[in-house]
Amino acid sequence: MATDLSLRESEEIQGDILAGFKKDNVSILFLKFEDAARARDWLRKLTPQISTTREVATFNEAFSEAKAASGGDDPKSLTATWLGISFTYEGLLMLSGSDPLPTLPQGDTGLKAFKEGAARRAGGLGDTGDNSPENWLFGNGRTQSVHAVLKISADTEKDLQAAVEAQRIAAAECRVVIVYQQNAKTLLGSRRGKEHFGFKDGISEPGVKGFDRPSPSDPEQVDGHPGTRIIPAGEFICGLENDQFSFPKDQYPAWTHNGSFQVVRRLAQDVPGWWSQVAVKLGELRTAKAVPDHATTEWLAARMVGRWRSGAPVCHFPDRDVPNNPTAAKDNAFDFADDPEGLVTPLWSHLRKTEPRAGLQESPDKPPFPAKDLNGRRIIRRGTPYGEPFDPASEGPGGPDDPRGLLFVCYQADLKRQFEFIQASWMDRANFPPNRNSQDTTPPGHANPRPVPGRDPVTQNCTDPDTGEVTPVDYESRDTGGLIRHTPLNFAQFVQTTGSVYAFMPSLSILRGLCEGRLAPVGGQTGQSGTQTGGQTGQIGGQPRPQPVKAYPCDEFVSVPDQYRRAGQSQYWAFHGDRCRLISIADGTAHTDRRVEDDTWLTSWTCLRDVGRVDCVLPVPDQQDPAGKSVYWVFHSTAGRQQYRLVSITCGGGRYTTALERSDRDLTYWGSLSGVGQVDCWLPVPDQQRVGGKSWYWCFHTTGGRQQYRLISIADGTAHTDVRERTDRELSQWGSLNGLNRVDCFLPVPDCQRVGGSSEYWVFSGQNYRRISIADGSGHPDRLVSGDRSCDAWASLS
Numbered sequence: 001m002a003t004d005l006s007l008r009e010s011e012e013i014q015g016d017i018l019a020g021f022k023k024d025n026v027s028i029l030f031l032k033f034e035d036a037a038r039a040r041d042w043l044r045k046l047t048p049q050i051s052t053t054r055e056v057a058t059f060n061e062a063f064s065e066a067k068a069a070s071g072g073d074d075p076k077s078l079t080a081t082w083l084g085i086s087f088t089y090e091g092l093l094m095l096s097g098s099d100p101l102p103t104l105p106q107g108d109t110g111l112k113a114f115k116e117g118a119a120r121r122a123g124g125l126g127d128t129g130d131n132s133p134e135n136w137l138f139g140n141g142r143t144q145s146v147h148a149v150l151k152i153s154a155d156t157e158k159d160l161q162a163a164v165e166a167q168r169i170a171a172a173e174c175r176v177v178i179v180y181q182q183n184a185k186t187l188l189g190s191r192r193g194k195e196h197f198g199f200k201d202g203i204s205e206p207g208v209k210g211f212d213r214p215s216p217s218d219p220e221q222v223d224g225h226p227g228t229r230i231i232p233a234g235e236f237i238c239g240l241e242n243d244q245f246s247f248p249k250d251q252y253p254a255w256t257h258n259g260s261f262q263v264v265r266r267l268a269q270d271v272p273g274w275w276s277q278v279a280v281k282l283g284e285l286r287t288a289k290a291v292p293d294h295a296t297t298e299w300l301a302a303r304m305v306g307r308w309r310s311g312a313p314v315c316h317f318p319d320r321d322v323p324n325n326p327t328a329a330k331d332n333a334f335d336f337a338d339d340p341e342g343l344v345t346p347l348w349s350h351l352r353k354t355e356p357r358a359g360l361q362e363s364p365d366k367p368p369f370p371a372k373d374l375n376g377r378r379i380i381r382r383g384t385p386y387g388e389p390f391d392p393a394s395e396g397p398g399g400p401d402d403p404r405g406l407l408f409v410c411y412q413a414d415l416k417r418q419f420e421f422i423q424a425s426w427m428d429r430a431n432f433p434p435n436r437n438s439q440d441t442t443p444p445g446h447a448n449p450r451p452v453p454g455r456d457p458v459t460q461n462c463t464d465p466d467t468g469e470v471t472p473v474d475y476e477s478r479d480t481g482g483l484i485r486h487t488p489l490n491f492a493q494f495v496q497t498t499g500s501v502y503a504f505m506p507s508l509s510i511l512r513g514l515c516e517g518r519l520a521p522v523g524g525q526t527g528q529s530g531t532q533t534g535g536q537t538g539q540i541g542g543q544p545r546p547q548p549v550k551a552y553p554c555d556e557f558v559s560v561p562d563q564y565r566r567a568g569q570s571q572y573w574a575f576h577g578d579r580c581r582l583i584s585i586a587d588g589t590a591h592t593d594r595r596v597e598d599d600t601w602l603t604s605w606t607c608l609r610d611v612g613r614v615d616c617v618l619p620v621p622d623q624q625d626p627a628g629k630s631v632y633w634v635f636h637s638t639a640g641r642q643q644y645r646l647v648s649i650t651c652g653g654g655r656y657t658t659a660l661e662r663s664d665r666d667l668t669y670w671g672s673l674s675g676v677g678q679v680d681c682w683l684p685v686p687d688q689q690r691v692g693g694k695s696w697y698w699c700f701h702t703t704g705g706r707q708q709y710r711l712i713s714i715a716d717g718t719a720h721t722d723v724r725e726r727t728d729r730e731l732s733q734w735g736s737l738n739g740l741n742r743v744d745c746f747l748p749v750p751d752c753q754r755v756g757g758s759s760e761y762w763v764f765s766g767q768n769y770r771r772i773s774i775a776d777g778s779g780h781p782d783r784l785v786s787g788d789r790s791c792d793a794w795a796s797l798s
């Protein structure tokens with residue numbers, strides 16, 4: 001039977017949950033909405049840029065193949081910038097205008113944890129004392145609320161900066177405030193893949209049914225990853241099949257389906273403090289003669305983690321690290337069933353505290369639970385280190401006091417049974433594994449009474465911050481007579497919680513619903529019909545159309561090639577956000593406009609596959625044939641970076657067939673656009689079209705955070721050689737655009753082109769438009785024909 005891997009194709013589930021972004025450069029923006037309606041406008045523009053599982057999984061697969069083909073080098077040409085968006089309970093409430101959880105299931109559930117938020121759950125999670133919300137930089141529930149969390153991940157710092165800058169502008173335009181920005185990046189060189197204490201991280205992740213390919217020899221494990229068990233997808237994606245012991249899948253509200261709950265924690269690490277403590281504890285163990293002579297600080301630290309720095313598990317390599325062994329570095333094929341006392345990998349090691357695998361006993365006299373009984377406790381971790389690595393010789397970045405730590409991110413379907421349970425009931429509970437305290441009696445085979453195992457010494461403390469009670473870690477070793485000795489070790493805490501948020505990462509169709517103020521699914525991916533309707537009604541590809549929204553701010557108008565000034569009417573495709581509608585404008589003084597067809601998703605255009613939003617379109621000057629095929633350059637920002645592609649529209653019998661003529665390229669292919677950040681719109685110079693084999697354009701672009709314009713020319717012919725004809729000018733130098741910070745697009749007034757020596761244009765900017773005229777001839781004097789009005793005046797756009 002063929003393996004079902006349909007989750008790899010999901011265009012509903014956001015990227016990063018199942019298909020990790022896996023990028024070196026990360027920025028998380030914690031956002032607050034000042035105005036719900038504007039926040040929905042912001043979300044409408046953002047939604048098309050949000051990555052899907054399909055996109056990320058496809059990219060990751062291509063990347064791995066290219067890497068393997070090149071003998072292990074990262075393929076530099078394969079880059080992507082990914083965006084993921086999640087919302088807190090308050091954020092969902094604001095966007096939808098209604099309580100997402102008006103009633104809660106009985107008891108302390110993951111849904112209740114989400115509604116309460118991380119700050120109110122702090123007490124039960126060890127976020128007290130220095131870790132308490134009052135010391136947090138975000139999410140403390142008191143100062144600035146967090147409504148949304150935007151995770152941006154890119155291959156290079158430059159790409160990340162550009163994407164963050166674009167998101168900053170988009171947020172500011174809609175009164176979405178950045179409450180806190182946390183950057184994080186993979187450590188470099190020999191520290192690549194490691195967290196700041198110096199240990200390889202991100203090795204043990206669960207396999208997911210329907211996403212990860214099972215091994216032909218053992219279908220319960222991921223192919224090529226021995227020891228990585230496949231877990232039901234419903235443990236991470238709400239509403240899907242989950243484990244029998246988990247929260248019943250049909251009790252998740254419909255809006256959670258195909259989404260996942262996200263925990264984001266900023267965990268500060270005191271690296272020199274942690275390592276000097278290891279040295280002190282090693283000294284204590286040496287004095288107690290509890291460790292072999294060859295034990296070093298590395299040896300003890302590896303036991304605290306459960307793996308060596310390289311990632312090699314202590315249970316397979318008990319004596320020393322094997323730094324140059326790539327197989328050992330990702331070894332996951334182990335459990336602890338043969339080490340019930342924790343004599344090799346201590347019971348309190350971070351690995352056994354966070355995922356006890358087969359090895360967890362109800363009490364020392366009971367057989368271990370099978371590993372699959374803990375399916376419902378797994379989490380998917382997507383953390384990245386932040387701050388410069390510790391360099392003892394540095395006074396600046398890298399110095400001991402420079403902030404550094406782990407930007408911890410994890411996904412799960414149930415905050416209570418997964419993240420909170422691991423944190424509170426395993427890592428932070430001294431009596432876990434349970435029922436080991438023999439009180440004052442010495443169990444057979446032991447040299448002294450057996451205490452509780454103690455808390456996780458990688459992240460926690462031995463002292464209860466509320467009661468002051470100290471519960472040491474139980475270091476177990478064999479004495480010379482073969483008896484098990486228990487040596488108490490007190491660890492202080494060198495990881496501090498400095499921010500925490502619980503958020504929910506919804507499906508793409510719920511995101512579209514939220515754009516319209518509803519916590520319900522809307523629309524979705526449409527079929528690839530290959531044809532656009534023009535002058536016809538109906539659904540594209542048999543898919544539902546989007547819910548009605550206003551079509552402004554407008555991104556671009558494209559004239560329907562064979563419907564320009566036909567019987568006194570001109571038709572245009574009006575692009576806005578992730579949609580497009582067909583409108584018509586009548587000749588005559590009133591220029592009566594009407595909507596010919598409702599919005600369709602951009603994705604229903606074959607040539608716009610994977611385009612989240614059209615920024616602007618430039619008709620190729622010498623390839624316009626209203627009765628046949630016309631060719632266009634389409635500029636679009638998908639995943640935060642602008643690219644352009646070549647597309648065609650062929651007219652015939654009232655139907656329009658679109659095709660992708662050449663796939664995306666970077667702006668750097670255009671010599672005339674050198675230095676341009678993003679092209680916003682084009683305005684053809686009216687009397688300089690195809691004159692002497694050349695066409696001239698004013699190119700309006702946003703570079704360095706502000707819009708400017710430059711003059712360029714494009715030659716006819718196959719090469720379409722482009723030249724920058726004049727350097728950039730400020731918008732304020734264009735008289736009729738006075739007062740505008742940005743032009744979204746120009747729409748030539750159809751019956752006022754080169755009439756009496758001048759041409760008129762509607763200029764769209766945000767919620768408003770104005771009308772200007774440009775005279776032919778040198779200098780192209782321009783003037784304002786009529787001042788700003790609300791786009792509401794356009795019946796076709798409202």
Ligand code: HEM
Nearest residue numbers: 195199200201202203204267351354355406422423459495
């Ligand atoms: C600064 C804090 C932390 C550090 C330095 C840290 C470090 C590590 C390291 C080095 C590993 C081994 C690599 C691997 O197996 O993937 C690991 C594994 C793991 N950590 Fe953490 N961690 C931290 C916080 C947390 C927190 C807060 C949680 C959850 C509440 C957590 C859960 C896990 C889990 C589930 C594993 C995998 C265990 C397994 O499946 O064998 N960690 N961590």
